[in-house]
Amino acid sequence: MADGATELIVETQHLTKIYGNRQIALNDVSLTIEPGSVLGLLGPNGAGKTTFLRLVLGLHRPTAGWAKAFGRTMTPNSADLRRRIGYIPTNPQFPRGMTPITYLDYIARLFGLPADVRKPRLATLIRAVDLLPHSGDPIAHFTPGMTARLAVAASLINEPDLLIWDEPTHGLDIEARRSMLELIKTLAAEKTLILSSHNLTDVDEVCNHAAVLNKGQLIFHGSLQDLKGRIKKNHYELDLDGEQKAITRAVAALRALPDVKQVVLRQRRLDVKLGDDSPNTALLAQLFGILNDQKVTVISVRTVGVQTEQAYLELVEKEESRGFARLYRDAEAA
């Protein structure tokens, strides 16, 4: 486990990767990941997410800057650091002719785990990921869901402190995806996770921090709340119950409020848009007061749209439109 509560799990400074003087994959990325974080690594295709993960793992060597894991610089020979990391690549590949038992035994040996430790662990993991009936079958015949579960087991066999999962829900059906997200939530209680994902709904559900990469540059790094806080849509949707006349009266009263930009009633669903600069708590208090006066019951309240997705898209769009102003990162960007 981590040595101390303050020890940074991952730290990068000016991390830059240029492939063969032809492609700039990562450009001056500096970030820190604290213990207990579940970091969602976001970005469009080719943004440098996988390159970043490979640099953190020591699979690639940085062109400039450095990446530290557990306080020590990661290099291709840092086997002892990688013993504390569990990794799942985007499309995990397995050596030919292996079964889940032989594969997990092989991976455990790669971590240097002695037989009395690795054998019970691999048996427990095979059971945990529901591969017990297929434990002797060749991996080559596995479905994507089974392959993903095996990759999860392989990433946990060394009981790592840090999990790096590159697109863990990629190619999974709904059931397998749900199961994966639940597993991530469980693991998040005791481990630090870095999840690279295209699926912002997944990130929204399981992550507490986010890092957004665009064209190799880090354009945001902070808590998910900070990312969402960057957009203030003040757009709400309420499902109501009560007499239709009472609801209509409430709508009329709401429309009379000065800072309410829009009130639309569709049957019993109320769509309310508040002014961007208005303090929403006071306005919402007024809104609920009016509904209470008219004896209208609120069944559900939700913000409109997936906020993380909106925030992400706005960030990327803003970054694209900055032109040469990108040079002055500190003044404008996140």
Place this chain on the structure above:
Amino acid sequence: MEAQPPVVTVRFNKFLPYWAVLRTDLRQTVRGWVYRLWVLMTAVAAGGFLVYRVGLHREAGLVQSAAAQCGDLFRLLVVGSMALVVVLAVSAVGAERGTVADSVLSRGISRHQYFLAKLHARLAAVVCTFAGLATLVLLAGYFLFRADAETDLSVAGGLVAVVGVCAVLAAVVSWGVTVGALTNGTVLGITVFWLVLYGAGFLLTLVPESYPSPDRELARLRFVLAGQYNPGLLWDVVIGSGVLCGLAAAVGLVGFARRDV
């Protein structure tokens, strides 16, 4: 109140990753189509050659020295094997880059251990297989041409020939694995190594006879098999190959640790 689970301190075995890769690679190599093709082609070529020579010997009455016949066969095997041995060696690291290597090198193994395990696995697979096949060929030659083998084929000469060729093969495999680890693609690595190997072999045939060339050394195998060899030369070959192997390993270790996978 629940009892606290005991804290288990795991003692990592630092050499286990090396052994894991070595064992797995040996198993994968032996199951691979290149290795099977090599063994099959060698067995078929050797069998066909021996049957043909025995036919000539017994039916046509063309008597030739057993050492000369086995020497020719040895030469055929070495030249024929070289192409596939290069493929086996270069693909050791190269073929896994970006796919399987990801899921291996992202675990608790250093680049040095991985490279050495791959190198040793391919060395063991190629050298042991060739030594085994060559010994079988010599034994078959001994029994099939027994009439003159008693006076012609020498056990010590056979041993020297096998050791000498295996030493050269070891050097080829070492440089093949290194080339595979340092080039960006397996096909590129194989092409480069074939060109270097066969190109150098051809160029060396053009130098004066006082200098050694693969072609001339292979032609001399018939004399070695008959027991006419210089022990000092064998040591030179073994030591020279050892130096080349060590050099290849050093270049590969340093180079591979500095490359992206």
